[in-house]
Amino acid sequence: MRKHSLLITGGTVIFPEQNKAEKLNIAISDGKIAAMGVCTPDAVCVIDADGLYISPGFIDSHIHDEEADGGEGIEKALLRQGVTTAIAGNCGCGPLAENILPFRQNPWLNLGYLTGHTKLREAAGVTDIYAAAGEKEIEQMKLLLDKELEGGSFGVSIGLEYLPNTSLQEIEALLEVVARFENRWVPIHIRKDGPKAVDAVDEVLDLAEKWPVRIQLSHLGSMAGFGQLGKVLEHIENAKSKGADVTFDCYPYSAFCTHLGSAVFDPGFEERWGKGLESLEIASGPYRGKRLSEEDLYNRLRKEDPETFIVAHVIKQDEVELCLSHPDCAVASDGALLEGHGHPRAAGTFPRAIRMLVDKGVSWPEAIRKCTSLPANMNWLGKGVIKEGADADLVIFDGDRLKDNATFADDLLPPDGIEWVIIGGIPAVRGKEILGGAKGRLLSRRLHSFCDYCYPMHDINCC
Numbered sequence: 464m465r466k467h468s469l470l471i472t473g474g475t476v477i478f479p480e481q482n483k484a485e486k487l488n489i490a491i492s493d494g495k496i497a498a499m500g501v502c503t504p505d506a507v508c509v510i511d512a513d514g515l516y517i518s519p520g521f522i523d524s525h526i527h528d529e530e531a532d533g534g535e536g537i538e539k540a541l542l543r544q545g546v547t548t549a550i551a552g553n554c555g556c557g558p559l560a561e562n563i564l565p566f567r568q569n570p571w572l573n574l575g576y577l578t579g580h581t582k583l584r585e586a587a588g589v590t591d592i593y594a595a596a597g598e599k600e601i602e603q604m605k606l607l608l609d610k611e612l613e614g615g616s617f618g619v620s621i622g623l624e625y626l627p628n629t630s631l632q633e634i635e636a637l638l639e640v641v642a643r644f645e646n647r648w649v650p651i652h653i654r655k656d657g658p659k660a661v662d663a664v665d666e667v668l669d670l671a672e673k674w675p676v677r678i679q680l681s682h683l684g685s686m687a688g689f690g691q692l693g694k695v696l697e698h699i700e701n702a703k704s705k706g707a708d709v710t711f712d713c714y715p716y717s718a719f720c721t722h723l724g725s726a727v728f729d730p731g732f733e734e735r736w737g738k739g740l741e742s743l744e745i746a747s748g749p750y751r752g753k754r755l756s757e758e759d760l761y762n763r764l765r766k767e768d769p770e771t772f773i774v775a776h777v778i779k780q781d782e783v784e785l786c787l788s789h790p791d792c793a794v795a796s797d798g799a800l801l802e803g804h805g806h807p808r809a810a811g812t813f814p815r816a817i818r819m820l821v822d823k824g825v826s827w828p829e830a831i832r833k834c835t836s837l838p839a840n841m842n843w844l845g846k847g848v849i850k851e852g853a854d855a856d857l858v859i860f861d862g863d864r865l866k867d868n869a870t871f872a873d874d875l876l877p878p879d880g881i882e883w884v885i886i887g888g889i890p891a892v893r894g895k896e897i898l899g900g901a902k903g904r905l906l907s908r909r910l911h912s913f914c915d916y917c918y919p920m921h922d923i924n925c926c
Contacts, residue, residue: 467506474512479832491855494887519835520547520856521813527799531566538571540810543877547856552577554652555622575906577620578611595630608640615907618648638674646843650679657735660687671707684713688782710841712795713786715816717778720806724769736777746772747801793838807874811867814878855888
C-alpha cells in the first residue's frame with residue numbers, strides 16, 4: 464500500500480460547521496484529506512500535533528492585492544497568520560483579469576479575484592471619482608463585466624464611498640449582469656460611514672431585496688462602528704427575513720486604513736467621526752508613524768501624494784466586538800500594503816479576532832467557524848471544513864499561545880501560536896518561517912469550479 468504524503472497525529476481537530484472538536488489523526492494524500500481516526504497509517508512525513516488544535520485553513524474573503532508589481536508581501540503576511548485562501552479585488556479596486564492574472568499564476572496562498580467597479584468605470588472612460596456614468600459608459604461597463612464573469616471572476620466589488628455620486632441606475636446595471644451568473648458575489652463598501660451608515664446600509668439592503676444576487680456588506684464594523692452598529696444589525700436581520708441574500712464581515716480593530724486622497728477624507732470627516740486630524744496616523748511613505756495633526760501636511764499630502772495610507776483611529780471598540788460576535792459575521796482582514804507597510808490587520812487579523820472571541824466566552828469551534836466554513840459558504844468555495852476528500856488546507860495552532868503581535872508601529876510582526884500552515888497537503892509555514900516557494904493556486908469561477916491549476920509540489924523536509 465502506498466504511503467500517505469503526510470500524517471498529523473495527536474491534535475484536537477476542530478469541526479467548525481458541527482460546533483465540535485475531537486482528538487484525531489489526519490492522513491493526507493494527493494492534496495486531500497485521505498483518512499481520519501485513531502489509527503496511525505504509514506506516511507512519508509509526520510507532524511506531532513499533541514496539545515495543539517487542527518483547524519481548516521483560514522479564509523479571508525476581503526483583501527487588497529491589486530497592483531501587478533505587488534502581492535507577495537500581503538500574501539506572505541496573511542499566510543503566516545493561517546490564511547490559506549483569500550479573495551482580492553474588493554471595494555471596487557479589483558483590476559480586469561488581463562491586467563492582474565498574468566502576474567498571479569503562482570500565489571503564496573489560494574487566491575481568487577473580484578472585478579472592481581472602479582476599474583470598469585475607468586475602462587469605460589469615467590475617471591472622475593465624483594462623476595456619475597452616462598448611459599453609454601454604463602453599457603460599456605456591462606459588456607466588460609459580462610466578459611469578466613464569463614472568464615471566471617468571483618463577482619463585482621463596489622466601493623460607493625470612493626465613488627460617492629454613483630447612481631442607483633449604474634449599480635443596478637451591474638447587478639443585472641451578475642444576476643445572470645451562478646455563484647457570483649457582490650461585496651459593497653457602503654456609501655457613507657458614521658451617522659449616515661444606517662441609511663447607507665439600507666440602500667444596499669433595498670438592492671439585495673430587489674435583485675437575486677448575494678451582496679456582502681464589507682468591513683461593517685469600520686463603517687457603522689460609531690454608534691450605529693446595533694440598528695444596522697437589526698436592519699440586516701429584517702432584510703434577511705424578507706429573503707434578501709446578505710452577508711457581512713468585520714476586522715477586529717478600532718481603526719481603519721485607506722488612501723488620503725480618497726473621498727473618505729473629503730472636508731467634513733471630522734464632524735462624521737467626532738475626531739480630528741490628531742486621530743489620523745500616516746501609515747506609508749516618509750512621514751510614516753506621524754500623526755496628521757498639522758493641517759498644512761494634510762493639504763500637501765492630499766495634493767502631492769494622495770495614495771498615502773492613513774490609519775484613522777476613530778471606531779468604537781465595543782461596536783467592533785458587537786459586530787464580530789454576531790453569528791452571521793465573518794472575519795476578514797481588509798489587508799493591504801503600500802510600499803511594504805499599512806495596517807496591522809494584514810498580519811494579525813485572524814489570531815486577534817479568534818482570541819477576542821474566545822476571551823469573551825465564544826467556543827473554539829464557533830470562533831473558528833467565523834474564519835473558515837462561514838466565509839467559505841459565503842463564497843461557495845467548497846473549503847473551510849475538515850472531512851475525508853476535502854482539500855488539505857489546514858492550520859495547526861497552540862490555543863494557549865495564540866495572539867497577534869503586529870502593531871501600528873511594527874505592522875508586519877507575525878503572530879504567536881501558529882505552528883503549521885498547510886496548503887494542498889504541503890507544509891507552507893512552520894512557526895513564523897515560510898517553507899520553500901509559493902504553494903497556492905489561482906482560483907477561478909469558470910464553470911462554477913476552480914481552474915485547472917495544480918498544487919505545485921515541493922521537496923520540503925517538514926519534520
